[in-house]
Amino acid sequence: MxxxxxxxxxxxxxxxxxxxxxxxxxxxxxxxxxxxxxxxxxxxxxxxxxxxxxxxxxxxxxxxxxxxxxxIPSALSPRVQNALKADPRTVELRSLATHFYGLGQRVLGLFEEDELCEVLINSYKLRAAEIADLAHNPQGAISGEAGAFLRGLEEEERQLFRVAHDSSKAIKQYMGVREGKK
Known part of the structure; x- marks a missing residue:
């Protein structure tokens, strides 16, 4: 950075x-x-x-x-790690730390915590897939469960959602323009 x-x-x-x-x-x-x-x-x-x-x-x-x-900060405590192992999509990362993954990266630079590293990587992968799905399906993102998930996104995930949503809109617009020219 x-x-x-x-x-x-x-x-x-x-x-x-x-x-x-x-x-x-x-x-x-x-x-x-x-x-x-x-x-x-x-x-x-x-x-x-x-x-x-x-x-x-x-x-x-x-x-x-x-x-x-x-x-280890409370945002990365064993209790939080267990919740992330169970189902990362149910954890509101924003309430733990607005820059959760950045904090995790800094902490991993100070501690040798292999398990924490695995938990963070797996959580990011699962949550990123959910974020991408919601970004390409904006109507589904407004519903209760999905809306709660989106409100709990930490800052890096919010940026990921914005990029995925904007690219989805751009592709739909491009495809509409191409189909309109035929």
């Missing part, structure tokens, strides 16, 4: 749960409920992906102790 890509910026702004392993002076303002100027070891916070990633890979000078440890 490009430096100026708004979707990349919004993905980086999503929160990751982390635990501080060391005392960090002067960053107490990150913990809104604390009046202390410092963050104490053991403090759990939700930090933006870009900051959590930088702190997770950095180490204290002179030691091999990491500054923070990262946890």
């Amino acid at each position: 490009s430096y100026y890509d708004i979707d990349a910026i919004l993905t980086d702004a999503q929160k990751l749960p982390c635990t501080f392993e060391v005392d960090v002076p002067g960053l107490g303002y990150l913990e809104s409920s604390s009046s202390s100027p410092d963050i104490k070891a053991g403090t759990r916070l939700q930090l933006p992906v870009w900051l959590a990633e930088m702190l997770a890979v950095s180490q204290r000078l002179g030691t091999l102790t990491n500054v923070i440890t990262l946890d």
